[in-house]
Amino acid sequence: MKTLFDKTVLKGMKMKNRFVRAGLYLALAGEKGRLTPEIFKIYEELAKGGVGTIITGYSYIREEDQPNTNMVGIYDDSSIEDFKKFTNMIHQYDTNVILQIASGGSLTYAPIGGRKILGPSAVENQTTKITPRAVTKHEIKELAKSYAEAALRAKRAGFDGVEIHTAHGYLLSQFLCPYYNRRTDEYGGSIENRSRILFDVYNQVRKAVGERFPIFFKINSSDYMENGLTIEDSLYVAEALAKLGADAIDVSGGNESSTEAIENNLTTARTGIYNSTEKESYFKDYAIELAKRISIPVILVGGNRHIEVMEELLNKNNIEYFAVGRPLTCEPDLINRWASGDIRKPKCISCNKCYYTPGKRCIIR
Template sequence: MIETEKESVLFDPLNIGKMTIPGRIIKTATTETMSTEDGFVTDELVAFYEHYADAGTALIITGNFYTQRSGRVYNKMPGADHDDKIAGMKQLVDIVHQHGSKICAQLSHAGRQVFQPAAAEDPVSASAVTDKFSGVKPREMSIDEIRSFVDGFARAAERCQRAGFDAIQIHAAQGYLLSQFLTPYTNRRRDAYGGSFEKRLRILLDILHAVRERVGEDFPVLVKLNGDDALPLRKGLKTQELVAIARVLEEHGVAAVEISVGHYESGFPTICGNFNLFLKTLLNDGVGREYPRFKQLAMRLSQSILAAISNWLWPHREGFNLKYAEQFKRALKIPVICVGGFSGQKAMAEAISSGQCDAISIARAMIADPYLVRHIRRRETGPKCEFCSACLAHIGTRAVNCFHPKVSAERVLMIAREKSLPNECTS
């Protein structure tokens, strides 16, 4: 079937530094909970990503790899902290490349945003500011620890390059450690890494320089940034200052930025949707089971009210971060990728053709339908995400999957059918 000019924009090539991807639909980072307890890649993790590559997804950004074990967000998270992880990472890369897709490793450190106590026994952050969502109070990192972290990050990037990844993405969004350093509310230091705009940005620039020394100038480095910290009544970053950060990063050789929103403490602006099943799952079968008993009781008693408020404050809409992304697009020459609730071909194509962003990235709709790109190309219908976010409620407790009863049943049947079809990523 012939594509119209507007529809074909989704399959136009895009240059990200020295890397060219054959389309504008990207699989964004998804927490998988599929590695071993020691952070090694498993066959299950490889099979999870093979679906996206088989579907012809232009670029796959993995769930976050930790650069130091102390930076784990959750249990069964993959690591890039030692050379012994390279073989498993290469296995993942090779299967993706066999299908013609590109793959980018996301690197991160949790800082104070730890889902499970076992993930980080000694949480650290820019400053000792308690996370009101999890109740975790970190300790402030010392200068020596910062230097060790920067070096560990650079070494992890080099391991990703050695494993064959096409790029890396530095996670400096959504309230993780680097986001904690950028944000005045979570960074109250009075040394070389806190206070002014330049000092709060220093750790990220230190990492960029250290990474470049190890991977060279041609290896693409992407950065994930917030479009807004969404921290009302607190000293969070607004879009204007985040755009200024992105402009500095561009000057220092960053190949592209991906725009998200919020911290854990913000509530749920990062996952706009319907929260009834999410909250139920979180408490009954998710990480909420590990909350202190008084917190579990309070949430259970107020669950219906919390769901109603969340549904009102953060309803689902496609491209809910576009209002931020387009401001980055106007200020930058490098590609701007927008994540946030995309699922339909029309909304994706409009976001790009209107100049609001250069590419879109997807998590939940691709969990529901790993073959979404193939279905868009063929104008076919696959399982449609209901944005219940039950998949996210299982982070750290069960392997990522669709847990919506109707959609997940459709997903099982669809995968069995689609696996037998040819890869069309270059058609």
Template sequence: MKKIFERTQIGKMSLKNRLVRGATWENLAEYDGRMTEKLSTLYGELAQGGVGMIITGYAFVMPDEQPNPGMMGISDDKFIEQYKALTDMVHEHDCRIAMQIAYGGSQTNYRVDERTIWGPSEIPDPAFGVTPVPMTKAEINDLVIAYGNAAQRVEAAGFDGVEIHAAHGYLLSQFLTPHTNRRTDEYGGSIENRSRILVEVYAEIRRRVGDFPVFLKINAEDFIEDGLTFEDSMYVAKLFDTLGIDILDISGGTFASGKKIPCRGKISGPEKEAYHAQYAARIAEEVSVTVLVSGGIRTPQVIENVLNTTGIQLVGMARPLLAEPELPNRWLSGDEGSPKCISCNGCFSPKPKGSYPCVLRPYVAFEA
């Protein structure tokens, strides 16, 4: 029987429990991606709060590409030293930390008139309407190298793993999705071709970091017309299982998915939690790699059910830990009362630069 609070070995990593803080955009980094005291404070609270592993908000791999303001950066060696201080601090609390790395693409409204935005094809983003410039093969190679450079910096900075973000409608997700990938070369058409860039990114990362833990975040489905299907997602999962990925992080949806966006609202009871678990469970049946699932998970009872009725090994939460970083320790102490998070998605709403992401904690530690 799997327990939430038991030490778990995932390859080279030893986790003190099965709870993972899923990646989320905090809007607390400097404009150029550097850490701030406020962002360090947030991660310190998470580490002290008892979660087994933190996956950071996505960090940009190329200096002129940010889908949102206030993102962390990993596009230059200058970031390594400041992240060493972060990883050392997190490790003091017996907590692991991985960095999520990403290229955003056309799912953005940030500085769109000031930069060239790449995409697989000249198709407007279904949520934001931004039309990207189709990537040449040379540009694809440049991006692959940028991912490899970024992963090498992640390892050098003392992180415990690196996560490739290929979900939620960002660039690598756009290549996987027929709706936005209309290419007729070796990067378009079949799911084998649409996943080619992802395979190349992974191969370059492995070449750079060896057996350093590498995770892959993918959608189970896009939940949009002509989007990634579950069958295609299963193909990608099985492929990366054979390639040696360490963790498959299963999510779903994009910002064009209506009520099935990645961060669904109004999670008012257990029946509305874990809305990607049914897909992750089917994937876990078909692969040997560790499967992590996220999406609307709020209560220990639901987590225990997911862990013990499926092959899923790890469970991710994001919004509840912004509202209540100490939630894992509260559960461990025996207090399993309702979480503070009300699934309002206020953490995605525009706020003054440097404000705490959760609307339920507007004054915490950030007044100075």
């Protein structure tokens, strides 16, 4: 019988347990996206707390494409030395660290100023009310190159891998979404065309970092919006990425560029799940189906709370890893607590009040 504390290996990366800290934007970066002492402190708490692998909050890969304020950036080589100190700090606790990299497009809350905001099509973002300029095919190639350069910086800085953020309504997610992608060229229309940019990005990243460096993709199971990415189309994309050579699929859901998804509590950080095992692990049905179809590991994020629920998914449905976000914000040492035999559910009540505090801190700690 498998357990959540099994030691496993993923693309040569030793995993001391099956717990992954889900990527979470902290809003604590300094000028030009630099790491700060506060960021080091939060991630050191997490590494000390026993989680086997940390996926960082998203980092922007182009200076002009910053989805949020005080966000970490890896858009040029000047950040590498700081990141080396960061990865060395985490590694001393026998914890892996994966850098999540992203393009925001029109889902941006940072001041626009003179920045050029790009999208698959010139469609107003439902939540930010920003209308981007449709990206050209030449710019798509340049974007893929930027991902590759950022991934190579991550490798040089000592990260154990990268995760390409393709979920939640950011730029790559918008390409997959028919509402936002209304192109008539080879990057629009069918799901084969809408996902083409992901394959371009993967190929460029793989060429840059080599065959042995892990590349994860975070993808929506569904956009949960009218004319959004469907479950069947998402399964196609995930299967295609696995065949292409991606090393893990991080399953999420909900389009934050959709007022429908937000208003119906269908984004990745759902509330109202605290006292219901039926409502937790809310992307599990998709993850179960995906795990049947691909041979690479599936990482399940979204409302993972009870050990017994996760262990059942692990043993009955072959979901290999479980990402935890808000509970580790509330209790950074949660995994150590569980490992000691105290397997009570997390203290986190999924209220999302942490999202409105400096550093995304829990209000009940």
